[in-house]
Amino acid sequence: MPKIITIDRIQKQFKEQKVLTGVSLDVTRGSIYALLGANGSGKSTLLKIITGLLDADAGAVTVNQLDVKKDLRKIQRLFSFSAQNSTVDDVLTGSENLVLIAKLRHIKQPQQVANDLLAQFKLTAAANKRVADYSGGMRRRLDLAMSLVGDPEILFLDEPTTGLDPASRNDLWQAIRGLKQQGKTIFLTTQYLEEADQLADEIGFLGQGTIIASGTPAEMKHLAGPEKMTLVFTTPTEVNRAVPVLQAFRPQTLDEVTLTVVLTKSVTTSLQILSLLTKNDLQPVSFQVTAPTLDDVFLQLNKEA
Amino acid sequence: MTFISDTFTLAGRLIKHNLRSLDTIITVILMPIAMLLLMVYLFGGAIQIDGVSHAEYVNYVLPGILLMTIATGSAYTALRINLDKTSGMFDRFKTLPISKSAVLNGQAVASVIFMLTSTLIVLAVAFLIGFRSKASISEWLLALLLIVGFAIAVTWLSVPFALAASSIDGASAFSYLILLLLFVSSAFVPVTGMPKVVRIFAENQPLTHVIQAVRQLLTTQPIGNHGWIAAAWLIGITLFSYLIGTLIYRRV
Numbered sequence: 001m002p003k004i005i006t007i008d009r010i011q012k013q014f015k016e017q018k019v020l021t022g023v024s025l026d027v028t029r030g031s032i033y034a035l036l037g038a039n040g041s042g043k044s045t046l047l048k049i050i051t052g053l054l055d056a057d058a059g060a061v062t063v064n065q066l067d068v069k070k071d072l073r074k075i076q077r078l079f080s081f082s083a084q085n086s087t088v089d090d091v092l093t094g095s096e097n098l099v100l101i102a103k104l105r106h107i108k109q110p111q112q113v114a115n116d117l118l119a120q121f122k123l124t125a126a127a128n129k130r131v132a133d134y135s136g137g138m139r140r141r142l143d144l145a146m147s148l149v150g151d152p153e154i155l156f157l158d159e160p161t162t163g164l165d166p167a168s169r170n171d172l173w174q175a176i177r178g179l180k181q182q183g184k185t186i187f188l189t190t191q192y193l194e195e196a197d198q199l200a201d202e203i204g205f206l207g208q209g210t211i212i213a214s215g216t217p218a219e220m221k222h223l224a225g226p227e228k229m230t231l232v233f234t235t236p237t238e239v240n241r242a243v244p245v246l247q248a249f250r251p252q253t254l255d256e257v258t259l260t261v262v263l264t265k266s267v268t269t270s271l272q273i274l275s276l277l278t279k280n281d282l283q284p285v286s287f288q289v290t291a292p293t294l295d296d297v298f299l300q301l302n303k304e305a
Numbered sequence: 306m307t308f309i310s311d312t313f314t315l316a317g318r319l320i321k322h323n324l325r326s327l328d329t330i331i332t333v334i335l336m337p338i339a340m341l342l343l344m345v346y347l348f349g350g351a352i353q354i355d356g357v358s359h360a361e362y363v364n365y366v367l368p369g370i371l372l373m374t375i376a377t378g379s380a381y382t383a384l385r386i387n388l389d390k391t392s393g394m395f396d397r398f399k400t401l402p403i404s405k406s407a408v409l410n411g412q413a414v415a416s417v418i419f420m421l422t423s424t425l426i427v428l429a430v431a432f433l434i435g436f437r438s439k440a441s442i443s444e445w446l447l448a449l450l451l452i453v454g455f456a457i458a459v460t461w462l463s464v465p466f467a468l469a470a471s472s473i474d475g476a477s478a479f480s481y482l483i484l485l486l487l488f489v490s491s492a493f494v495p496v497t498g499m500p501k502v503v504r505i506f507a508e509n510q511p512l513t514h515v516i517q518a519v520r521q522l523l524t525t526q527p528i529g530n531h532g533w534i535a536a537a538w539l540i541g542i543t544l545f546s547y548l549i550g551t552l553i554y555r556r557v
Contacts, residue, residue, distance in 0.1 A: 052400065053396055053399055076400060077402050080401075081397065083393040083396045085393060087393040087397040089318065089394065091322045091326070092318065096318075096321070100318055101397075101401070103310075103314045104311060104315075105401065105402070106310075
């Protein structure tokens with residue numbers, strides 16, 4: 001698949017603090033790339049460098065094969081940037097915000113474009129309300145709508161759902177998925193692992209100023225190890241008897257009546273374990289299979305970094 | 306052409322801000338009117354100026370009040386620039402394919418328009434309470450030119466302060482300096498009665514030259530050196546502030 005964004009060994013330092021020490025990554029056209037990282041890891045700094053808001057100390061960024069330093073004006077026609085905390089004008093109405101951006105992008109029928117986007121983001125009823133009266137979710141939807149004025153090919157979203165309630169977050173995720181279906185390339189930063197899991201085609205973990213791991217959500221989860229089965233017994237005696245029986249599955253006791261075992265192949269290994277327990281007259285009161293989450297990966301990577 | 310249309314689009318946004326802010330309107334228009342009424346009706350009777358009767362004091366004090374109107378407006382210019390910086394609106398504008406200077410120019414155009422509108426309202430009130438001028442059209446135009454020049458200079462002066470300040474309070478604080486300078490000028494009383502050191506400062510600071518030039522023009526008196534000195538100060542302040550302001554803007 002063709003790459004639309006290429007970031008090559010970007011470095012950035014603020015006074016004595018090295019924020020980015022050599023970030024390299026590629027983004028495939030038409031995909032969603034999620035840049036994950038803890039607070040202060042440099043996600044927003046990298047985003048500002050890609051969008052030309054900040055100069056890198058070293059390295060290069062190309063967007064659609066154009067150099068950000070040399071061809072920023074041309075690149076600006078291709079993308080739009082939505083910063084943290086919804087950069088919308090509180091004093092203006094939703095409609096006026098969209099018309100403002102449409103006029104600045106020199107679109108011929110700014111009001112028509114505004115009306116279409118208000119409808120697309122379910123904001124028509126609030127079109128003439130001042131944005132100060134909008135809810136957090138509405139502000140974010142308007143912010144995203146403003147980013148779509150002029151139909152840019154690439155969207156840069158800096159922590160798009162921070163501070164939103166679960167319902168508003170789901171709405172926004174749906175909107176972002178819809179944009180991908182329209183063929184947009186979306187580069188977003190987030191500290192919500194679930195968000196990256198739900199949306200991204202590819203994830204990059206930013207830690208210690210560089211990309212410490214990258215891949216699809218499935219590949220990332222694989223880094224945290226295989227699935228595990230947690231078994232709960234009635235008595236400690238049963239646990240003591242179960243440990244040698246399940247030795248091949250690396251049993252680990254969690255407490256007096258609970259142990260976990262590793263599943264190499266999810267379904268077949270689960271059945272094998274339950275069958276072994278039955279043969280040995282051991283009956284757990286409950287069992288649960290848990291897949292590793294991106295949280296596990298995140299914690300593990302941060303620990304290693 | 307896109308530079309002009311971008312500038313006026315952005316200025317239009319800020320004019321809406323000013324018109325929708327009751328706080329701005331009260332402070333920028335009603336406060337100078339209240340000051341004018343106070344100076345004329347409350348303190349005016351106690352102020353003795355050679356050759357100026359109590360009835361003529363409104364003619365004397367008006368140029369200073371007009372400059373005060375502009376200085377008060379500059380606090381809101383600084384506030385709006387600082388808000389756009391801290392809220393991330395500048396980042397949104399900077400990533401749009403628009404002229405780089407349009408963002409600050411839009412702020413400046415909106416600021417000057419608002420300052421001049423409020424100045425005209427204060428001038429109208431002054432007429433209602435007895436201000437009269439026998440100035441010719443050219444004298445009025447020159448006085449207007451100086452007032453417009455002052456509005457432009459103060460607007461651009463507010464830009465570096467607003468961009469460098471980390472909070473709204475800090476951004477608008479500089480307007481108090483201008484208001485302070487007004488009191489240490491010939492705005493309300495002649496500088497001749499001031500202590501020597503203060504008088505020397507007052508005689509030579511830019512506001513006195515602007516006030517004296519406008520006052521002399523509106524009272525059909527010769528303006529002496531005040532006109533060109535005022536113009537030189539205003540052009541100098543504008544250019545210096547513009548350069549510093551745009552330099553800081555690139556970095557924020």
